Amino acid sequence: MIQFWKKYNIPVLLVVLGLSISSMAFYNYHVQKNLLLEQMKNDAEDIVRSITAAMDRFHDIKSTMSVQKLISDVSLGLEIFEFRYIEPNGTIRNSMFKEEIGQVYETDQFDRIIDGNSSLGKFFFETRDYVPVMAIFYPIKINGELIGIIDLAVDISDYKAVGNKQTPDVSLLRRQTDITNLLKAIEGSINNSTLIYSKTDLNDFLSHYVETAKNIIQISLVNHQGKIVVSSNKTMVGANLRHADFPPPILTEVDGQPIYRLVMPNVAMIDGSNEELLLLTDAAPYVRNEQRLLATALSTAGIAILFALFIARAIYFSAINRSRDEKERLEGLVKERTHEIELLSKTDALTGLWNRGHLEEMMEREFKRARRYQHDMAIFVIDLDHFKKINDTYGHLGGDEVLRQISRRVSSCLRTTDFIGRYGGEEIVVILSETTIDTATDIAHKICVLIASEPVLFGETTIPVTGSIGISALRPEHNNYEEIFSEADDALYISKKEGRNRVTVSMHNVIMI
Amino acid sequence: MYLQTFLVRITLLFVYTAAVWCGDDQRIADELKSPPVEIPLKSVLGEAAYNDAIGSNEYRYVGNDKCRLCHRDFFVGRKQDHHDHAMDYIKESEYSNNPKCLVCHATGYGVKTGFVSMAQTPRLANVQCEGCHGPGSNHLKIAAIEKKGGGFLSGTDRPDRLKKMCKSCHTARWDRSYTDFESAYNKYKKAVPK
Numbered sequence: 001m002i003q004f005w006k007k008y009n010i011p012v013l014l015v016v017l018g019l020s021i022s023s024m025a026f027y028n029y030h031v032q033k034n035l036l037l038e039q040m041k042n043d044a045e046d047i048v049r050s051i052t053a054a055m056d057r058f059h060d061i062k063s064t065m066s067v068q069k070l071i072s073d074v075s076l077g078l079e080i081f082e083f084r085y086i087e088p089n090g091t092i093r094n095s096m097f098k099e100e101i102g103q104v105y106e107t108d109q110f111d112r113i114i115d116g117n118s119s120l121g122k123f124f125f126e127t128r129d130y131v132p133v134m135a136i137f138y139p140i141k142i143n144g145e146l147i148g149i150i151d152l153a154v155d156i157s158d159y160k161a162v163g164n165k166q167t168p169d170v171s172l173l174r175r176q177t178d179i180t181n182l183l184k185a186i187e188g189s190i191n192n193s194t195l196i197y198s199k200t201d202l203n204d205f206l207s208h209y210v211e212t213a214k215n216i217i218q219i220s221l222v223n224h225q226g227k228i229v230v231s232s233n234k235t236m237v238g239a240n241l242r243h244a245d246f247p248p249p250i251l252t253e254v255d256g257q258p259i260y261r262l263v264m265p266n267v268a269m270i271d272g273s274n275e276e277l278l279l280l281t282d283a284a285p286y287v288r289n290e291q292r293l294l295a296t297a298l299s300t301a302g303i304a305i306l307f308a309l310f311i312a313r314a315i316y317f318s319a320i321n322r323s324r325d326e327k328e329r330l331e332g333l334v335k336e337r338t339h340e341i342e343l344l345s346k347t348d349a350l351t352g353l354w355n356r357g358h359l360e361e362m363m364e365r366e367f368k369r370a371r372r373y374q375h376d377m378a379i380f381v382i383d384l385d386h387f388k389k390i391n392d393t394y395g396h397l398g399g400d401e402v403l404r405q406i407s408r409r410v411s412s413c414l415r416t417t418d419f420i421g422r423y424g425g426e427e428i429v430v431i432l433s434e435t436t437i438d439t440a441t442d443i444a445h446k447i448c449v450l451i452a453s454e455p456v457l458f459g460e461t462t463i464p465v466t467g468s469i470g471i472s473a474l475r476p477e478h479n480n481y482e483e484i485f486s487e488a489d490d491a492l493y494i495s496k497k498e499g500r501n502r503v504t505v506s507m508h509n510v511i512m513i
Numbered sequence: 514m515y516l517q518t519f520l521v522r523i524t525l526l527f528v529y530t531a532a533v534w535c536g537d538d539q540r541i542a543d544e545l546k547s548p549p550v551e552i553p554l555k556s557v558l559g560e561a562a563y564n565d566a567i568g569s570n571e572y573r574y575v576g577n578d579k580c581r582l583c584h585r586d587f588f589v590g591r592k593q594d595h596h597d598h599a600m601d602y603i604k605e606s607e608y609s610n611n612p613k614c615l616v617c618h619a620t621g622y623g624v625k626t627g628f629v630s631m632a633q634t635p636r637l638a639n640v641q642c643e644g645c646h647g648p649g650s651n652h653l654k655i656a657a658i659e660k661k662g663g664g665f666l667s668g669t670d671r672p673d674r675l676k677k678m679c680k681s682c683h684t685a686r687w688d689r690s691y692t693d694f695e696s697a698y699n700k701y702k703k704a705v706p707k
Contacts (some may be wrong), residue, residue, distance in 0.1 A: 075582055076657060079636075096582055129585070130592035155578060158635035 011312050018308035022301035029297035040286050044262040068094040082153035138183045206232035218280040258283035348422040351407035359421030367481035378432040378440030378473040381488045385466045385500040387426035401458045413447045437473035437509045444469045444503040466501035550616045552623040553681035557674050572648035573626040577641040590704035596640040617682035620644040645678045
């Protein structure tokens with residue numbers, strides 16, 4: 001697990017980041033969508049409130065034409081003790097006392113009228129609610145047909161002639177005239193109201209409302225039996241809706257058109273009933289916005305994931321490049337170190353010249369090459385004169401210093417193609433490729449002179465040094481390099497024997513010349 | 514036994530009537546000698562608030578016929594109560610126009626739009642609803658438009674004022690109609706105060 005985490009922590013984190021951004025985008029989508037839905041619900045509720053307010057207003061307008069409104073206003077504004085509008089069958093349709101509306105009116109006097117024992121339109125006196133009143137049952141007729149009876153009573157407790165029903169006071173007679181005039185005016189108003197009332201239609205009102213409002217498709221009023229009683233779409237009036245058709249606010253589709261449906265229960269109607277208001281509004285703007293939100297969320301999530309992938313890819317390739325560079329660097333380092341080790345294995349630690357092993361290897365190789373291509377090749381052996389004495393006199397450190405400086409001097413005389421190595425002790429061997437014995441001899445002389453040209457400086461001490469050189473060159477009869485080397489060594493021996501600090505060419509080469 | 518009880522009761526009734534009769538004379542004499550009675554509404558509200566309210570013309574007396582439109586049970590109930598016959602006690606007497614008496618026997622006497630006299634404002638005679646609650650026009654307006662109560666200077670929402678209104682007439686001299694104010698007060702919360 002830990003290994004996995006170490007290896008894949010960045011991709012995992014990026015995937016988590018991508019998923020987090022995607023989740024946030026979708027969460028945002030969800031929140032925004034709910035907000036939109038909530039807003040649409042609120043809008044719909046506002047519309048319903050507006051409709052109910054408008055319907056109230058509509059009812060108010062109708063009420064101003066209705067008898068109830070008339071009775072309420074007259075009762076409140078005038079000195080009238082009782083005021084009712086009674087249907088011919090005795091049911092109280094309107095009254096200043098709202099609680100008695102719908103009840104059957106029962107008093108002795110009214111019973112007499114119903115029974116035909118007394119006639120309508122005559123004033124009479126009685127006591128109502130402990131108050132003496134003068135009252136009248138006034139008939140309302142349309143085209144000669146009795147459509148209702150107005151019961152109107154005035155308080156006459158402050159009139160002196162109360163009780164004298166046969167010859168009322170003059171002021172009471174005047175009052176009767178006023179009341180009769182009022183009743184006639186009311187009769188005219190009721191006739192007009194009844195006419196206008198019958199012509200006004202809530203369906204038309206709602207239909208007009210829908211036409212003028214934006215986004216509203218249908219407004220219907222549904223009674224408790226599920227029957228549409230009023231609708232802006234008149235063809236729907238009378239249709240039956242099952243109660244299951246009224247779920248909470250819901251988005252639905254009708255003929256491919258998105259619709260938002262809201263049902264507002266208990267909308268009070270003017271006749272006292274409570275009905276459900278069904279509102280259908282156009283949900284296309286919501287659907288469009290919701291689709292936009294979804295597209296935004298999807299693109300945000302897509303961008304987040306792509307971004308995460310690109311970053312992962314970039315990190316991946318960067319890591320690969322870094323790893324490759326590191327590998328190359330390490331390989332270079334290894335090669336370098338290997339080369340160094342190889343060099344160390346082939347060089348002499350004291351002088352920096354090739355060591356004996358490598359020297360022999362090179363002599364072998366150069367010999368074979370020269371032999372194969374029939375090129376020249378020369379070898380000379382340098383030996384420092386009286387080196388043991390130098391060691392004895394100046395110590396081994398002095399000897400080492402002599403060897404180092406002489407090696408440098410010899411190297412400085414050589415060409416880049418020449419090969420120089422320490423054969424052992426104070427012996428230095430030089431391989432000269434593509435070199436004739438004469439050229440080699442010249443070089444050897446220069447070296448010999450250079451060695452002796454100045455003493456070696458060892459601290460404060462100067463050590464005079466000379467060297468003896470033996471030279472040999474490749475000849476056809478040579479079978480291996482050892483033979484050339486041996487001849488050079490022999491020539492060296494002659495140089496030593498003849499007094500040192502000189503160059504001796506192998507006698508075999510001399511003979512050839 | 515029954516006879517004895519009956520006789521005792523009759524005797525007690527006579528004694529009580531005599532006491533009341535004599536007591537009334539004395540109380541009336543005391544009342545007439547006392548300084549003028551302050552208008553109950555003014556004493557309850559304080560002069561400044563009273564002047565503001567009555568001066569605003571928002572508070573006018575309307576008479577109990579209008580109260581009856583919504584509170585018919587109270588109208589009928591009070592018709593059976595002494596308050597609605599308060600004027601009967603003085604209207605045939607020499608005190609029928611005495612302001613000291615009218616302040617508590619009529620509705621809103623001394624207040625603008627309140628009772629003036631039996632000839633001018635017969636509909637505000639007796640102690641009607643507005644006699645204790647103050648002018649009802651503002652309440653009528655609220656009730657008609659907002660379909661709710663309130664709007665009185667001394668409504669049931671302010672029992673402190675209402676109790677002061679009671680006590681401003683039912684003084685130490687005239688409070689013979691009850692012994693325990695709180696129980697009497699609570700009794701009048703009902704339509705028929707029995």
